[in-house]
Amino acid sequence: MSDPAFYSCARCPAYCCSYAHIPVNERDLRRLARGHGISIEKARKNFTKRGDDETPRVMRHRDDEIFESTCIFLDPETRGCTTYESRPTACRQYPGTVRCGYYDFLASERGRFDEDDLVITAWIADTDDEDEDDD
Numbered sequence: 001m002s003d004p005a006f007y008s009c010a011r012c013p014a015y016c017c018s019y020a021h022i023p024v025n026e027r028d029l030r031r032l033a034r035g036h037g038i039s040i041e042k043a044r045k046n047f048t049k050r051g052d053d054e055t056p057r058v059m060r061h062r063d064d065e066i067f068e069s070t071c072i073f074l075d076p077e078t079r080g081c082t083t084y085e086s087r088p089t090a091c092r093q094y095p096g097t098v099r100c101g102y103y104d105f106l107a108s109e110r111g112r113f114d115e116d117d118l119v120i121t122a123w124i125a126d127t128d129d130e131d132e133d134d135d
């Protein structure tokens with residue numbers, strides 16, 4: 001039996017999809033390409049950009065009203081993933097524990113302000129948000 005999860009992605013604006021470095025490996029690229037019916041090279045160019053030494057390819061971002069920017073596959077209205085079946089491994093594994101730190105914080109603030117729809121736009125400082133080459 002799987003562990004219970006103490007978070008609800010359905011009640012969250014998808015903070016994790018706003019991470020600057022969402023890693024994409026070769027297997028992820030093959031899956032994305034297959035899912036979208038395009039070549040691996042086209043998936044690499046259209047969906048990813050250069051990252052850093054640790055994560056050489058990362059998901060491309062686009063502007064977002066809540067978090068300034070998110071992965072290009074996040075639906076800005078539903079806050080759901082539009083490539084769920086072909087999402088990268090990092091997304092499949094996140095948060096990797098029965099708790100999500102952002103959701104814990106969100107739930108606590110929602111309780112404190114008695115607002116079920118409260119959205120927290122900043123949580124912990126993202127140290128990886130320097131400008132990157134976009135190719």
Ligand code: SF4
Pocket residue numbers: 007008009010012013014015016017094095100101102103
């Ligand atoms: S931040 Fe946590 S609760 Fe929100 S979508 Fe990501 S994993 Fe789910």
Ligand code: SF4
Pocket residue numbers: 016017022059071072073074075080081082083084087088091
């Ligand atoms: S691929 Fe989907 S789950 Fe992964 S970061 Fe992008 S929108 Fe979020």
